[in-house]
Amino acid sequence: MNEQVIRFASPFAVFFGDITDEIYAKTGLGLVEWRREECAGQLRLPACTVDAGVPDLTVAAARAAGVRTVIIGSAAVGGGIPPSWVASLCEAARAGLDIVAGLHVRLASLPGLAEAAAAGKARLIDVRVPPSRLPVGTGLRRSGRRLLTVGTDCACGKKYTALALARELQQRGIPSSFRATGQTGIMIAGEGIPIDAVVADFVTGAAEVLSPANDPGHWDVIEGQGALFHPGYLQVTVGLLVGSQPDAFVVCHDPLRRTVSGWPDFPLPTIAAVIKRATAIGSLTNPAIRCVGISLNTSKVPPSERAALLARFAAETGLPCVDPLSGGVGPVVDHLLESVSG
């Protein structure tokens, strides 16, 4: 990795402000789920009732515990940042803790925060803002192995599936890295590039920088974005696919969806169509690209029907079909390791 990738240090503390509803704290709760060992604790204002189950810290206690970074893990109702939050963030920045956020407003625009960060020599890191000076894609082959999650739509489990695959590989002793392309993924990984915010000309180059050359046996598991048949976002997906030059991809699918979410005039493509299109486009930079499995989001399917549904999709596609949230991704990793030789 290099400075062309957003990156921040661990251990971190999650800042929840004064939130009282978990729905506004999804980012912070996800962070604790996926990076528990690097999370030193949580910073909460007195009125906050959300609890991630990690130690409560003050700024002084966080510093004493070696915390390097404070990550804003909640969104205020309405999207703004209330003055009471800003005061706490200024205190942390003045104490030298880097501040990370995925807000619509830039951190430096919050009153007093830029000055506090300068005084404390702290960095203000907006994970929605891509690095500058990204290169144009070269298309050249890089060493190491790569897997990309590809969706039949947006918001159908690409990030979660990639995280689960990277963790499964690591648990089997196979070196692997989750590569984040969206703001929540970047917060979880501690590094990444918000690929949809990159200027169009540099999307392939950003994908190349994100998954650089690596050891031959190492797997990068890259978080997909958008969808190949999406009338608004397919260009992001295509650039990420070609720049990532994946050896393998996993198709993520919500079996209850009939049309593209938010684009009701566009029917959801079949999994077979997505496999065919991803293989055709991806072969430009990796002729050996292949689909190694299907990841279904069955959260809205009655538990009693899930096994039959997974079996049906597995039979239809001839590929292992899993739900990462119930049953894990083991069969996909089995097939990946069988079908892509080291």
Add this chain to the structure above:
Amino acid sequence: MNEQVIRFASPFAVFFGDITDEIYAKTGLGLVEWRREECAGQLRLPACTVDAGVPDLTVAAARAAGVRTVIIGSAAVGGGIPPSWVASLCEAARAGLDIVAGLHVRLASLPGLAEAAAAGKARLIDVRVPPSRLPVGTGLRRSGRRLLTVGTDCACGKKYTALALARELQQRGIPSSFRATGQTGIMIAGEGIPIDAVVADFVTGAAEVLSPANDPGHWDVIEGQGALFHPGYLQVTVGLLVGSQPDAFVVCHDPLRRTVSGWPDFPLPTIAAVIKRATAIGSLTNPAIRCVGISLNTSKVPPSERAALLARFAAETGLPCVDPLSGGVGPVVDHLLESVSG
């Protein structure tokens, strides 16, 4: 069109600075070629030896002639803007003439120019900088007809072909508009969006804004960008294709090229492969999309061999094959009007 599109007013004068080599004046000379009737003249410093064959103007004479815009039509050697040029541009801005440029540096960063523009109520328009507040693509069908030029590579005649097609349609009395997607095209058209500089998420939306709903018999002829098998830029091409929802496309090709220009490891795709891929991807937003012709760039082919080459490509593809620079685009427009019903 709306303010989501870069736009400037006519008549205009071309500013050539003190250039002595036509190679640095390509933009300005192209402007005069394609918009002669809206070009009131040229502004040249005493040392300038390039001559576009239009009246020489001073700033005062330009104002008196009703000029609204001064377009910087040359590049200084080395890419910067020398102080002598800046002084002339300040004079023009102070006199209320809008300044248009496609420089790597922003106009407002040139010493004194922002102040001069404020004093003269002139606009400074950088055509490399896309409009802000572009929408996400909707994919919804718009009235009117659209044609997109699609390349087997970058820099193979997509802009010139689109300009020639729009002019040929107009000369036949068919309402049509050239829609510019790159800086030179925007200067020629007086409006457009630099599509490759748009943030990735908004490329399809920018293409939709660029060719808005129109009368049923009207043709937008859209300047293509990038190429569908280009390892660096294909995402720009794909977003432009889907957002443009073209009824028809013309493939532009340099018959002497064997590999992607600047990417020697990537063989140039065949015209057939480009037709197949453009049709597959474009059918997402326009199921009736079809290829209506081939535009060859034969500038490096000996004149005695050109006719045979065009005939060979026409036979291979079953489509009219033209070189816009020698012989015009008539056969492609004939086929377009036959094959796409009003």
